[in-house]
Amino acid sequence: MPAASPRQKLPLKSIVKWTLFLLVLVYVAHYGYQQWNAADLSEVQWAPGWWLAAGLLYFCSWLPAGCLWWLLLKQAGVSLAFYPTFRAHFCGHLGKYVPGKALSIIIRAAMLREYNVPATVAGMLATVETLITMAAGLLVSIVLLPVVIGSESSEAITRMMPALKLLTDLDTGTQYAISGSILLLAMLATPIVSRGLQWTTTRLVSKMDRPVEVGKESSAPINSPIRFSPKMILLGSAIVAIGWFINGLSLGCLLMGCGVAPDSLTAPLLWTSAVAGATSLGFLVLFAPAGLGVREGILIAILQLSPQIDPSLAVIVAILFRIISFSSEVIFSGLLYSFSPRRLEITKKEKRSGTGGMTEK
Numbered sequence: 076m077p078a079a080s081p082r083q084k085l086p087l088k089s090i091v092k093w094t095l096f097l098l099v100l101v102y103v104a105h106y107g108y109q110q111w112n113a114a115d116l117s118e119v120q121w122a123p124g125w126w127l128a129a130g131l132l133y134f135c136s137w138l139p140a141g142c143l144w145w146l147l148l149k150q151a152g153v154s155l156a157f158y159p160t161f162r163a164h165f166c167g168h169l170g171k172y173v174p175g176k177a178l179s180i181i182i183r184a185a186m187l188r189e190y191n192v193p194a195t196v197a198g199m200l201a202t203v204e205t206l207i208t209m210a211a212g213l214l215v216s217i218v219l220l221p222v223v224i225g226s227e228s229s230e231a232i233t234r235m236m237p238a239l240k241l242l243t244d245l246d247t248g249t250q251y252a253i254s255g256s257i258l259l260l261a262m263l264a265t266p267i268v269s270r271g272l273q274w275t276t277t278r279l280v281s282k283m284d285r286p287v288e289v290g291k292e293s294s295a296p297i298n299s300p301i302r303f304s305p306k307m308i309l310l311g312s313a314i315v316a317i318g319w320f321i322n323g324l325s326l327g328c329l330l331m332g333c334g335v336a337p338d339s340l341t342a343p344l345l346w347t348s349a350v351a352g353a354t355s356l357g358f359l360v361l362f363a364p365a366g367l368g369v370r371e372g373i374l375i376a377i378l379q380l381s382p383q384i385d386p387s388l389a390v391i392v393a394i395l396f397r398i399i400s401f402s403s404e405v406i407f408s409g410l411l412y413s414f415s416p417r418r419l420e421i422t423k424k425e426k427r428s429g430t431g432g433m434t435e436k
Contacts, residue, residue: 099360099363099368099369099372100363100367100368103368103369103371103372103375104368120333120334121332121333121334122331122332122333122334123332124332125328125329125331125332126328126329126332126395126399128328129325129326129328129329129332129396129399130325130399130400130402130403130406131403132321132322132324132325132328133322133325133399133400133403134165134403134407135321136318136319136321136322136324136325137161137164137165137168137318138161138318139314139315139316139317139318139321140164140204140208140315140318141157141160141161141164141165142157142161142314143204143207143208143311143314143315144160144164144183144200144201144204145157145160145161146307146310146311146314147200147203147204147307147311148160148192148196148197148200150301150302150307151196151200151301153192153196153197155187155190155192156416158416159186159187159190159415159416159417160187161411162186162411162412162414162415163182163183163184163186163187163197164183164201164204165404165407165408165411166182166183166186166408166411166412167179167180167182167183167186167201168404168408169182169404169405169408170182171358171364171365172364172365173364174361174362174363174364175361175362176358176361179201179205180198180201180202180205181198183197183198183201184197184198184201189415189417189418190417199276200301203272203276203303204311205358206272207308207311207312207315208315208318209354209355209358209359210268210312210355211311211312211315211316211319212315212319212351212352212354212355213351213352213355213356214257214258214261214312215316215319215320215347215348215351216347216348216349216351216352216355217257217352218254218257218258218261219254219344219345219347219348219351220254220348220352221250221251221253221254221257222250222251222254222341222344223341223344223345223348223380224250224380262309265305265308265309266305268305268308269303269304269305269307269308272303272308273302273303276301276303319347319350319351320343320347322347322350322351322354323343323344323346323347323348323349323350323351324343324346324347325350325399325400326346326349326350326392326396327342327343327346329392329395329396329399330346330384330392333388333391333392333395335383335384335388338381338382338383342381345377345378345380345381348377349373349374349377349378350374352373352377353366353369353370353371353373353374353377354366354370356369356370356373357369357370357373365401370397371393371394371397374389374392374393374396375389375390375393376389378392378393
């Protein structure tokens with residue numbers, strides 16, 4: 076008689092992670108519910124036209140990240156046009172709504188299979204691109220924060236983030252010097268990041284059972300090292316920084332759609348810092364689907380650094396930004412997925428071969 080299989084226990088690590096996620100989600104939801112009830116929605120100026128612009132800009136903001144993945148693939152010997160690369164990249168965003176976010180990488184790699192790009196190559200470089208994009212987003216947020224603090228209300232900053240009170244007492248020149256120093260240190264650390272990526276990818280490649288060809292016609296195996304030079308990392312970070320700025324403009328359009336016009340030239344910097352920081356830190360919480368709760372909490376906190384935005388309005392904007400970004404991902408992913416140049420090419424070939432066969436007959 077076969078022995079009874081032991082009862083499987085849920086790992087302690089998973090219990091801790093899900094408990095933390097639920098605690099964060101409940102706290103943010105409770106805070107949001109309180110501020111939503113306290114808000115006077117009749118005083119909010121609704122302009123949905125700006126929301127449409129926000130959705131379009133959100134879509135455009137991911138073009139630079141798709142460009143970085145395309146450049147990484149090109150460096151690895153994969154000859155592929157930009158459109159199918161970006162198509163796979165953007166459609167992969169839908170995978171982040173599954174806990175763990177690994178499905179994003181799987182979707183991107185799977186959508187390049189029709190172009191004969193090995194899943195191992197596409198998946199590994201999609202991971203590298205994501206790490207660079209999110210690290211650049213976090214850096215952008217941190218670098219811009221002292222600049223934003225120097226131009227916003229010190230009272231609002233002290234109320235929302237007491238730990239930053241020391242920065243409010245500094246003169247503008249010192250605040251800008253802090254931002255510049257952080258950026259310089261990050262640039263000096265690029266060779267270390269380069270070696271770290273090189274070491275990680277080399278170990279991943281060494282674990283492969285057999286060589287994998289890179290590109291449709293190339294016989295170069297992937298176990299020849301893929302180089303991640305400091306120059307490439309700096310270039311990639313600069314490219315995706317443009318995307319984070321466009322993402323910030325998307326948030327700005329949403330704010331204007333709620334009747335909040337920019338009150339200073341540094342307002343776009345606040346928008347960018349809020350979006351880049353909230354999205355990047357939300358990504359780090361891998362078990363939170365699309366950073367749910369974490370992203371909203373950080374966005375609400377940073378937005379309140381502006382004297383124009385009270386807690387209730389910050390909650391409304393955070394909820395609307397989630398709805399608009401998700402809607403943009405669903406709509407544009409559907410449009411991109413429905414148009415595949417490779418499927419169109421195959422269909423044309425089948426039609427020509429069918430016509431040719433009929434003529435010969």
